Amino acid sequence: MTASAVRLTDVHKSFGPVQAVRGVSLNIPAGGVHGLLGPNGAGKTTTIRMILDILRPDRGERKVLGTADIGAIRNRLGYLPEERGLYRGLTPIQTLTYFGRLKGMSAAAARKTAEQLFETYGITDLARRRVKTLSKGQAQKVQILGAIIHDPELVILDEPFSGLDPVNQQVIEKLITDLMDRGKTVIFSTHVMEHAERLCDSLSLIANGRQVFSGTVAEAKALLPRQIEIDSPGDLRPLESVNGMKLSAAPKGESTVWRFEADRALDMTALFRWFSERNASITAFHTLEPNLRDVFVHIVGMAELEDAA
Amino acid sequence: MKASLIVASHEYMTLIRNRVVMALAVLAPAFIVLAFLIPNLIQGGGGNQRSIAVWDETGRYGARLIAAAEEQDIRETIADFGRYARNNVQAGFRRDGRADLTRLPPILRLEEQHITDQDVADYRKFGGLQWLSQQAFAFLKEDASPFLPGPNLTRYYLVSNPGGMAGDAIIGVLRTSLENETPLPGAEENDAPAAVLYIPGDITTVPQGSEAHLKLGDSVTVQAMLFSKDEDILEQAATFENRLYNLWREDEIAANPEIAAWDERVAAQRLPLAAEKIGEGGNGGESSFETLIQNGLPFALAYGLAIILLISSQLLMAGAIEEKANRIYETLLTAVSVRQLMRGKLIGLGAATLTFVLIAAIVISGMLTIFSSDIIDFLLLVLRELLSNPFYLVGLLVYFVLGYGLYATLYLSIGSMFESSKEASAIAAPMQILLFASLFAPVVYFENADSLLAKIIPWIPFSTPFTMIVRMAQNPPWWEIAGTIVLLIVTIALFLRMGEKLYRFGIFHSGAAPNLKTIWRQVTGKAA
Numbered sequence: 001m002t003a004s005a006v007r008l009t010d011v012h013k014s015f016g017p018v019q020a021v022r023g024v025s026l027n028i029p030a031g032g033v034h035g036l037l038g039p040n041g042a043g044k045t046t047t048i049r050m051i052l053d054i055l056r057p058d059r060g061e062r063k064v065l066g067t068a069d070i071g072a073i074r075n076r077l078g079y080l081p082e083e084r085g086l087y088r089g090l091t092p093i094q095t096l097t098y099f100g101r102l103k104g105m106s107a108a109a110a111r112k113t114a115e116q117l118f119e120t121y122g123i124t125d126l127a128r129r130r131v132k133t134l135s136k137g138q139a140q141k142v143q144i145l146g147a148i149i150h151d152p153e154l155v156i157l158d159e160p161f162s163g164l165d166p167v168n169q170q171v172i173e174k175l176i177t178d179l180m181d182r183g184k185t186v187i188f189s190t191h192v193m194e195h196a197e198r199l200c201d202s203l204s205l206i207a208n209g210r211q212v213f214s215g216t217v218a219e220a221k222a223l224l225p226r227q228i229e230i231d232s233p234g235d236l237r238p239l240e241s242v243n244g245m246k247l248s249a250a251p252k253g254e255s256t257v258w259r260f261e262a263d264r265a266l267d268m269t270a271l272f273r274w275f276s277e278r279n280a281s282i283t284a285f286h287t288l289e290p291n292l293r294d295v296f297v298h299i300v301g302m303a304e305l306e307d308a309a
Numbered sequence: 310m311k312a313s314l315i316v317a318s319h320e321y322m323t324l325i326r327n328r329v330v331m332a333l334a335v336l337a338p339a340f341i342v343l344a345f346l347i348p349n350l351i352q353g354g355g356g357n358q359r360s361i362a363v364w365d366e367t368g369r370y371g372a373r374l375i376a377a378a379e380e381q382d383i384r385e386t387i388a389d390f391g392r393y394a395r396n397n398v399q400a401g402f403r404r405d406g407r408a409d410l411t412r413l414p415p416i417l418r419l420e421e422q423h424i425t426d427q428d429v430a431d432y433r434k435f436g437g438l439q440w441l442s443q444q445a446f447a448f449l450k451e452d453a454s455p456f457l458p459g460p461n462l463t464r465y466y467l468v469s470n471p472g473g474m475a476g477d478a479i480i481g482v483l484r485t486s487l488e489n490e491t492p493l494p495g496a497e498e499n500d501a502p503a504a505v506l507y508i509p510g511d512i513t514t515v516p517q518g519s520e521a522h523l524k525l526g527d528s529v530t531v532q533a534m535l536f537s538k539d540e541d542i543l544e545q546a547a548t549f550e551n552r553l554y555n556l557w558r559e560d561e562i563a564a565n566p567e568i569a570a571w572d573e574r575v576a577a578q579r580l581p582l583a584a585e586k587i588g589e590g591g592n593g594g595e596s597s598f599e600t601l602i603q604n605g606l607p608f609a610l611a612y613g614l615a616i617i618l619l620i621s622s623q624l625l626m627a628g629a630i631e632e633k634a635n636r637i638y639e640t641l642l643t644a645v646s647v648r649q650l651m652r653g654k655l656i657g658l659g660a661a662t663l664t665f666v667l668i669a670a671i672v673i674s675g676m677l678t679i680f681s682s683d684i685i686d687f688l689l690l691v692l693r694e695l696l697s698n699p700f701y702l703v704g705l706l707v708y709f710v711l712g713y714g715l716y717a718t719l720y721l722s723i724g725s726m727f728e729s730s731k732e733a734s735a736i737a738a739p740m741q742i743l744l745f746a747s748l749f750a751p752v753v754y755f756e757n758a759d760s761l762l763a764k765i766i767p768w769i770p771f772s773t774p775f776t777m778i779v780r781m782a783q784n785p786p787w788w789e790i791a792g793t794i795v796l797l798i799v800t801i802a803l804f805l806r807m808g809e810k811l812y813r814f815g816i817f818h819s820g821a822a823p824n825l826k827t828i829w830r831q832v833t834g835k836a837a
Contacts, residue, residue, distance in 0.1 A: 049639075052642075052643050054639060054642045054643065074643060074644055074645075075644075077643060078643075079639070079640065079643040081636065081639035081640060083636035083639060084636060085632070085635040085636030085637040085638070085639070085640060086635065086637065087323070087631075087635065087637065088631075088635060089323070089327070090323075098315075098319050099640065099644070101315045101319075102312065102315055102316070102641070102644035102645060103644050143640070146640065147640075
């Protein structure tokens with residue numbers, strides 16, 4: 001059985017009358033990349049802050065890297081907060097050295113590691129400029145390096161891609177995959193489903209302070225029916241008679257492409273038998289898996305409906 | 310503790326490296342010194358005229374005593390001008406190599422011990438101070454610093470008994486006149502003297518316990534008395550006593566030559582002339598250090614602490630606001646606890662504050678010594694006397710540190726809740742009023758030390774550091790010192806706990822700036 005990097009059990013947190021987190025339970029295995037998804041105000045950042053012990057839950061249990069005493073393992077955690085912040089008057093090298101020292105490194109070791117990180121991620125030229133002279137993207141890269149300077153076992157990145165151009169997003173993706181390759185556990189929250197789809201081994205979806213999904217990307221996609229596109233000049237409406245097939249879009253204009261929703265339990269043999277028996281003409285046949293965005297919209301929509309009810 | 314020290318060293322280095330803060334640390338004390346010196350410059354170094362009346366019942370000593378005092382004042386004035394002239398010549402030499410002390414007028418070349426009766430006579434003959442100034446300026450020309458030494462402007466006059474009064478009645482009249490600042494009855498002078506030297510008719514000036522006293526017996530205990538509101542004048546009691554003794558000795562030797570052979574150490578023994586401070590009860594016979602400690606220095610230190618608190622609290626708040634505005638807290642709190650972070654900031658800024666105090670002390674001392682060589686003697690005297698009273702020094706340091714801890718914790722907690730100085734000012738302003746109000750505590754205490762308010766004030770934590778810095782010079786009972794220190798420590802611990810709550814709240818608080826009600830609810834744990 002894989003050890004847990006983070007285990008939350010029925011964790012609650014309120015701010016005054018606002019219930020920010022309502023009974024979230026997470027079990028994130030050690031190693032790999034875990035995505036924490038959810039709409040704005042869903043409770044992702046509050047959940048992350050509780051994992052890091054920046055906030056204490058009102059109730060519920062937390063275990064991080066095998067211990068409930070999170071204060072004792074601070075130096076094994078790395079964190080990029082959603083609200084970025086650096087000392088404007090310091091240089092990146094001074095900043096990273098300070099962060100490294102706070103995480104238990106000696107000043108010399110922190111400085112040396114910082115230099116290496118700047119070199120690895122191609123920003124050596126920024127190392128001795130004042131933070132206030134850096135662009136937002138440059139400052140963000142510096143801050144992410146600050147989160148990993150002490151080589152933590154668990155790295156939590158809150159919206160790491162936010163505000164970055166595609167080139168810089170690639171740099172962050174590389175950083176995450178590097179961490180993953182080195183056996184670290186990475187948790188990141190994001191609104192960009194493409195990143196989650198590309199990078200995550202597992203996902204948790206939080207909506208309105210509740211956890212509404214937890215599992216792998218494939219398991220998330222399996223929550224929605226797959227789409228089947230069939231290019232045929234004939235009339236395929238009768239195809240709905242096959243168990244599990246439902247017409248979602250008939251061709252329009254000169255198009256001959258029919259679109260069906262197909263149950264996960266659909267027997268493909270029965271489908272092809274139907275075509276064969278009717279000698280139907282088909283020029284193309286595609287099965288399409290739902291993307292994570294559709295799954296996200298679907299699950300969040302369902303959660304809102306449930307809460308409204 | 311290690312994490313706190315890392316935060317502390319970061320805070321310290323950040324402040325020390327800040328060029329603006331460092332420039333202020335140097336320039337602010339320089340401006341303060343100039344602010345004190347400019348009025349001196351405008352006044353041309355002059356002081357206030359004051360007069361000392363001599364009420365002589367013997368009819369033998371008064372006039373001679375006044376003559377001796379005036380002569381001594383002249384000698385000091387000549388010596389001060391000489392020192393001033395020589396320093397300026399030497400300053401000119403440092404600047405462009407022009408230094409020829411031999412061209413100085415002879416009277417300005419003299420050290421105090423070499424000033425003769427003839428020099429004093431010349432001073433009187435040629436017009437006194439004005440003549441001396443002309444001598445100096447005529448030679449110095451462009452090298453003349455405008456910071457003239459302050460001449461001794463004390464005026465002495467004799468007062469005779471208007472008739473019939475004796476003993477306690479005379480002393481009563483003297484006390485009343487000085488207390489009410491009215492002219493003495495029967496005095497030809499129509500001004501209120503700053504002091505009165507009373508010489509009883511049956512005076513003897515033989516110090517008790519001296520060889521002369523042993524020979525003459527216990528009958529010789531009648532003392533001369535010096536009355537004044539002015540501590541500076543009371544400090545001269547020993548000088549008056551010496552003069553009086555010398556005059557008495559001259560007379561006695563004339564009548565009884567044997568006295569000349571008596572113990573020459575008499576003059577070095579404790580002098581019996583009684584000095585009485587008018588207005589706040591008698592505390593005569595004290596040393597200059599005791600006077601210094603009991604009055605000026607403690608107040609100066611209390612106000613110094615307040616200024617330092619004001620500056621350091623602003624720096625703390627600015628730092629906290631910057632971290633809140635720049636969203637650095639969250640990163641820091643994954644590495645250290647709120648308590649460690651607060652503790653580190655308090656230590657770091659405290660150390661930086663002490664550094665700035667040291668810089669300010671060096672700048673102030675340096676500037677003052679440029680303008681007056683006497684100041685260095687004074688500073689050394691203060692330093693020596695402070696070091697000779699380690700109990701006071703330790704007490705001073707303890708209250709200083711605790712005072713800093715108290716106010717700094719409050720300001721730091723408040724700073725963490727705001728994203729701009731403008732927002733913070735709504736809460737910081739009442740805090741500063743509290744600080745300034747607490748500064749009046751020592752004044753209230755000294756107005757009437759027996760009042761209920763004066764008894765309560767040292768036990769109000771906000772005013773404790775200031776009041777006790779002043780009180781320590783009065784040798785308060787041990788339980789008052791121990792009690793107020795414990796109270797301060799408990800209050801600081803309480804504030805730290807409250808500060809942690811405010812800090813946690815402040816870090817993640819967004820939207821409108823919190824008001825006092827919100828803050829109170831957080832502190833008391835009644836937040837909705």
